[in-house]
Amino acid sequence: MKNILETLINASEKAACVARSCCAGSKNEVLLVAEKFDGDANARFERDFKTIADVLAQEAAKTEIARHFPELSEHVRGEECSEIGGVRIELRENIEGTTDLLQYLVAPAVAKRMAEAAHRDTEHTFCDNLPDIPEIDISDVGIWIDPIDATAEFIAGVQGHADADRGLPCVTVLIGAYLRSTGEPIVGVINQPFYNNGKGRVVWGINYKGAHVSGGNDIPDTNESNVILMSSAEKPDVADKFKQAGWEVKSAPGAGHKLLKVAIGEATAYIMSQGTTFRWDTCAPHSILQAKGGDLISFSTKSPITYNDEMHMEPQHYSNKDGIIAFTDMATIEKIKKILDN
Template sequence: MAALLKVLLRVAEKAANVARVCRQEAPLFELLVQEKTGDDKNKKFVQDFKTLADVVIQEMIRHYVGAEFPEMGGFIQGEESNKFENGLGESVVVTVCASETETAALLEAVLDGDSTAAALLAKAIHQDPAAVDTNTGDLSIPHSPSELGIWIDPIDATSQYIEGREMVLEEGHLSPSGLHCALVLIGVYLRSTGEPIMGVINQPFNYKDPSGRWQGKHFWGVSCEGVRACSVSLPESPAEGTGLRAVLSSSEKPAVKKALASLCGPDNVTYASGAGYKILCVILGLADLYVLSEGSTFKWDSCAPHALLRALGGGIVDYTESLGTPEPRGAQLTYHQPRTQNKGADCWANQGGLVAYLDCKALGTAIEALNLKP
């Protein structure tokens, strides 16, 4: 497990480098945006974009993890189709090749013959990142790679990534939007049960160094067979009387907003972009709950941060199921079975919505309030 975690941390940092390279080349970035259509379109948004950065990052992670752990090859899944249509109307299947030169040649076909841009991307894909401080110790979990699967969200909050607003993060404060909401998410689950057991989150745009270049930050967690380890310390409990803090999507249903405002107080209900970022806010103790009543997130959004929450004693439950049970903790999301009645991306939707939490008492209090909503 320590070996797998180290590989995931390394490829997540490689992915962050690719994301940063794509944003640094503004003329290139404008060419990379392509609208999703049909069954791959997220119903929540009027426009939902996929970028070449998304596809390249996903296939890079699949390539390197599959090379290290070939028995996982058929169970490394991601958000994006690896088919990309270039400006000439040609469909190209994006893969990572054995050499930088071969990858550049393939990307050149996607980029309408732009050899300079293709070479830049290929270099980022094949370049080893700076050493990643894992400090994972000797994690020992009695599962082989052949028992595990992986969910990849190459760039969560793609719209924030595309828009590219640069916000200054304040220590201890949730920030509602901006580049920092764009995350690389890699989650590991048990194929037999769907239980999330390992997660890596990389935030490529955490801060700017003195030279003005973006630097990132990573987080990881493991929870399986009694083993719990996390790069994040358990946040301190809020001072007594301060009330619960909830983070929501701005598009959340009015009844849910009203119920949580009554429970938490209007000033303790905030809004932020990106499902992964909102769950990260719970992990970091910037919010106590993330509530989403609709099925607009997917397994690749929640698998990685779910593993971190479990490592800290929390979890992510199905919103709809948790409303109908006296023990909401039992409605944990799982990651191994598609909804075969659905099509395209919706097969892997968290269709019942979700509630992410650190403290079980906070979960119970929130579910009680939500059960009373009109």
């Protein structure tokens, strides 16, 4: 039987396959894009969208998790609801069944390609050399999924409109496990589907009962100091404090993309002072940061973010409403606190 780490890596790779399948056809194919409204939309954007890929990727990941751990199926949740364009998306028994369902929304060739991706066998993509991990009590586990983080970059990339340094490489799949009893993050997987021209990359971490283990493929041997990442929507006075302290302030799209850069040492920290990230953005990276000796805390209160929120609430209920600070070592957070207090 697969352990929870292997299962979450496989689930992330199912979602990654769905995301990549949207880039395989001709540029003239239409990506089904639906606008999010009211409670579903992120205030970060003037207009917020989801695609059929977001919804299918989430269903593919959920199905994979429930296949290995049926007892978890009631405790797996994600950013998206399963409905798009009036159709409830699910993985049917086989490729043909899923193709039939997707054909209500997209052309037959596209439906078939997406269904094939959702059903692809991903068992050996990233799981062949994983170390042993501590035994985890599944009866206390809950899961958060962001099936495609940086959807705006995903849409621009698929449609060929993305600027350099943006677009598909900024897309990540984020799957994190937490303890239902305490809300603590315990296992995290960040999958970057379009890394290295679609070869893909996975970074993972475990933080469970004192055990800290992390790994992944193609992790650079870098450890930047005094480099802080911020959203292009960050308030200028926050950035100014760090510039005055001699830090390099960099902007990059995608909350998951920025958290990945911190986790692999390409940046020292990431700050977002407002509530534009959500539990599904931070649960997976949070476990990885803790596995590496860091943490992810609230920007305003400096208290730890937890993930065992009540089920089935409106999306805004799950926002990291007081902002976030993400970092990989405790010396960094002390420096950051001093800079912010100035």
